[in-house]
Amino acid sequence: MQNHFMSDTSADTSDSSNFIRDIIDADLATGKVSQVVTRFPPEPNGYLHIGHAKSICLNFGVARDYGGYCNLRFDDTNPEKESVEYVNSIRRDVEWLGFDWHSNPFASDYFHELYAFALDLIRQGKAYVDSQSADNMRANRGTLTTAGVDSPYRDRSIEDNLQLFEAMKNDEYADGEHVLRAKIDMQSPNINMRDPVLYRIRHVTHHNTGDEWCIYPLYDFTHGLSDAIEGVTHSLCTLEFEDHRPLYDWILDNLETPSRPVQTEFARLQLEYSLTSKRKLNQLVNEGHVSGWDDPRMLTISGMRRRGFTPESINAFCDVIGVTKKYSTIEMGVLENVLREDLNPRSTRRMAVINPLKVIIDNYPQDQEERFEGANHPQNPDYGTREVPFSREIYIERDDFMEDAPRKFFRLSPGREVRLRYAYYITCKEVIKNDAGEIESLICSYDPESRGGSSPDGRKVKGTIHWVSARHAVNATVNLYDRLFTTANPGAAVDFHEALNPDSKIVMEQAKFEPAIELTDNAIAYQFERLGYYISDYDSTTDNPVFNRTMTLRDSWAKIEQSQ
Numbered sequence: 001m002q003n004h005f006m007s008d009t010s011a012d013t014s015d016s017s018n019f020i021r022d023i024i025d026a027d028l029a030t031g032k033v034s035q036v037v038t039r040f041p042p043e044p045n046g047y048l049h050i051g052h053a054k055s056i057c058l059n060f061g062v063a064r065d066y067g068g069y070c071n072l073r074f075d076d077t078n079p080e081k082e083s084v085e086y087v088n089s090i091r092r093d094v095e096w097l098g099f100d101w102h103s104n105p106f107a108s109d110y111f112h113e114l115y116a117f118a119l120d121l122i123r124q125g126k127a128y129v130d131s132q133s134a135d136n137m138r139a140n141r142g143t144l145t146t147a148g149v150d151s152p153y154r155d156r157s158i159e160d161n162l163q164l165f166e167a168m169k170n171d172e173y174a175d176g177e178h179v180l181r182a183k184i185d186m187q188s189p190n191i192n193m194r195d196p197v198l199y200r201i202r203h204v205t206h207h208n209t210g211d212e213w214c215i216y217p218l219y220d221f222t223h224g225l226s227d228a229i230e231g232v233t234h235s236l237c238t239l240e241f242e243d244h245r246p247l248y249d250w251i252l253d254n255l256e257t258p259s260r261p262v263q264t265e266f267a268r269l270q271l272e273y274s275l276t277s278k279r280k281l282n283q284l285v286n287e288g289h290v291s292g293w294d295d296p297r298m299l300t301i302s303g304m305r306r307r308g309f310t311p312e313s314i315n316a317f318c319d320v321i322g323v324t325k326k327y328s329t330i331e332m333g334v335l336e337n338v339l340r341e342d343l344n345p346r347s348t349r350r351m352a353v354i355n356p357l358k359v360i361i362d363n364y365p366q367d368q369e370e371r372f373e374g375a376n377h378p379q380n381p382d383y384g385t386r387e388v389p390f391s392r393e394i395y396i397e398r399d400d401f402m403e404d405a406p407r408k409f410f411r412l413s414p415g416r417e418v419r420l421r422y423a424y425y426i427t428c429k430e431v432i433k434n435d436a437g438e439i440e441s442l443i444c445s446y447d448p449e450s451r452g453g454s455s456p457d458g459r460k461v462k463g464t465i466h467w468v469s470a471r472h473a474v475n476a477t478v479n480l481y482d483r484l485f486t487t488a489n490p491g492a493a494v495d496f497h498e499a500l501n502p503d504s505k506i507v508m509e510q511a512k513f514e515p516a517i518e519l520t521d522n523a524i525a526y527q528f529e530r531l532g533y534y535i536s537d538y539d540s541t542t543d544n545p546v547f548n549r550t551m552t553l554r555d556s557w558a559k560i561e562q563s564q
């Protein structure tokens with residue numbers, strides 16, 4: 001791995017300026033461009049992921065900041081892998097991230113124009129129909145160290161080429177019999193310039209054009225021309241396309257197009273502990289390692305939404321990582337911290353016990369109950385308060401009790417006293433076990449004088465724990481999500497399956513919630529006190545609540561206890 005960002009997000013490159021904005025500033029200053037037009041061009045062959053978010057925030061962000069516009073263009077030239085499901089998910093995700101597109105064309109909307117451009121190249125003697133087998137074409141292409149060899153069909157007459165290309169279009173040939181190639185230079189040191197294929201025959205139904213076409217243009221031919229048709233001024237793409245830029249320019253230089261866009265490359269996002277290749281994400285889904293594209297462990301936009309990420313946190317992350325021309329791998333901690341910083345000031349606080357242990361307060365009257373007022377947010381009084389019911393039997397976290405506790409354990413253990421958040425001091429008197437020796441419940445006593453969490457005699461209690469009244473508790477299931485992979489760079493593994501984290505999802509079926517928790521459709525994750533951020537899953541119902549852990553708290557247990 002190269003160029004780590006520190007996990008401290010204050011040491012970031014956060015600054016909305018970047019080299020692309022410098023280029024735009026210069027283009028506006030010289031008058032080369034008067035209005036900035038960009039596009040985000042996904043292929044609808046999968047769901048969008050966090051890497052795409054970087055490109056979305058960049059393309060839509062510069063258009064917005066410079067008073068221009070950005071198109072959402074579906075780059076749909078591979079009909080085998082594309083579908084309307086993907087188209088719809090992409091629209092939804094871009095909107096959810098907070099962006100409005102100017103227009104939303106398909107590259108396939110331009111198939112007629114692209115065909116006319118291809119005819120133009122043929123007429124100029126700059127494209128020809130090649131009829132070599134795929135194997136011969138590959139062999140004759142040469143390698144990085146050896147030049148290519150001209151095709152025996154390279155010198156076909158313009159008339160023959162026109163006639164053959166038309167026949168290709170008119171369904172007179174089978175897949176693979178012919179292709180249309182640009183006539184550039186088989187000796188070029190850049191393999192992309194060795195007579196690249198512009199069109200191939202594919203008898204496949206297209207999600208947008210149906211069976212109208214049996215020839216389909218290739219990405220390199222389609223992309224620059226689509227940019228030119230739309231008046232895109234700055235065509236921003238990832239660094240893998242740097243070697244394609246000479247071809248992008250060659251196509252635009254050799255055709256009369258409505259405008260002349262310029263391609264600029266930036267480094268793609270690489271994030272630790274994740275995969276950002278649609279092919280591999282597809283594999284995770286198809287092999288059942290996750291429940292779908294929107295599984296909360298997937299760093300797809302839809303998975304992150306289900307997990308409890310907000311659009312603001314994803315935008316903030318893209319800001320923090322910035323845009324450069326140099327590859328770097330971003331630590332997962334950067335994303336996690338940005339999320340916490342977004343959620344902390346606005347998430348409503350609640351108490352929930354994920355792994356419950358029953359506590360019976362034996363000196364608290366059997367049928368008594370009372371209600372404590374709890375702030376919904378410790379720093380923001382606008383969030384108001386809610387009532388937290390208390391009674392003789394409560395649940396605490398199993399982790400908050402230890403039978404043989406070391407001196408520094410400031411939570412509950414036999415003979416020790418602890419503060420119940422909002423309520424009273426309790427002291428553990430007895431541990432009840434089942435026949436197998438497992439702890440079943442605790443018998444405690446409470447100090448009625450400590451109501452509200454302090455004692456009149458000034459007795460100090462170090463630990464404060466959360467709890468839920470048993471009589472009032474709502475039963476819930478909580479999915480504890482963790483990173484999907486155990487190694488920082490699963491994409492580099494020979495087989496990424498070996499890096500899958502077997503504990504990336506732990507289902508807790510006995511969770512207890514305080515009654516003030518809304519069980520479905522929370523817009524923003526709750527902060528369950530001392531535990532982390534949690535949000536209702538899509539499958540959550542009032543009868544069967546299911547919550548997802550969005551993120552743990554930054555603070556460790558120890559840190560929270562020290563601050564008490």
Ligand code: ATP
Pocket residue numbers: 040041042043044050051052054055075236237238267268269270276277278279
């Ligand atoms: P994948 O390899 O996952 O299929 P892709 O690049 O083929 O990704 P596209 O749908 O073609 O996916 O991508 C649409 C846009 O998003 C492109 O401009 C592409 O450069 C950009 N993009 C894709 N992945 C990343 C990434 N990791 N970081 C930044 N931009 C990305």
Ligand code: MG
Pocket residue numbers: 043
């Ligand atoms: Mg692509």
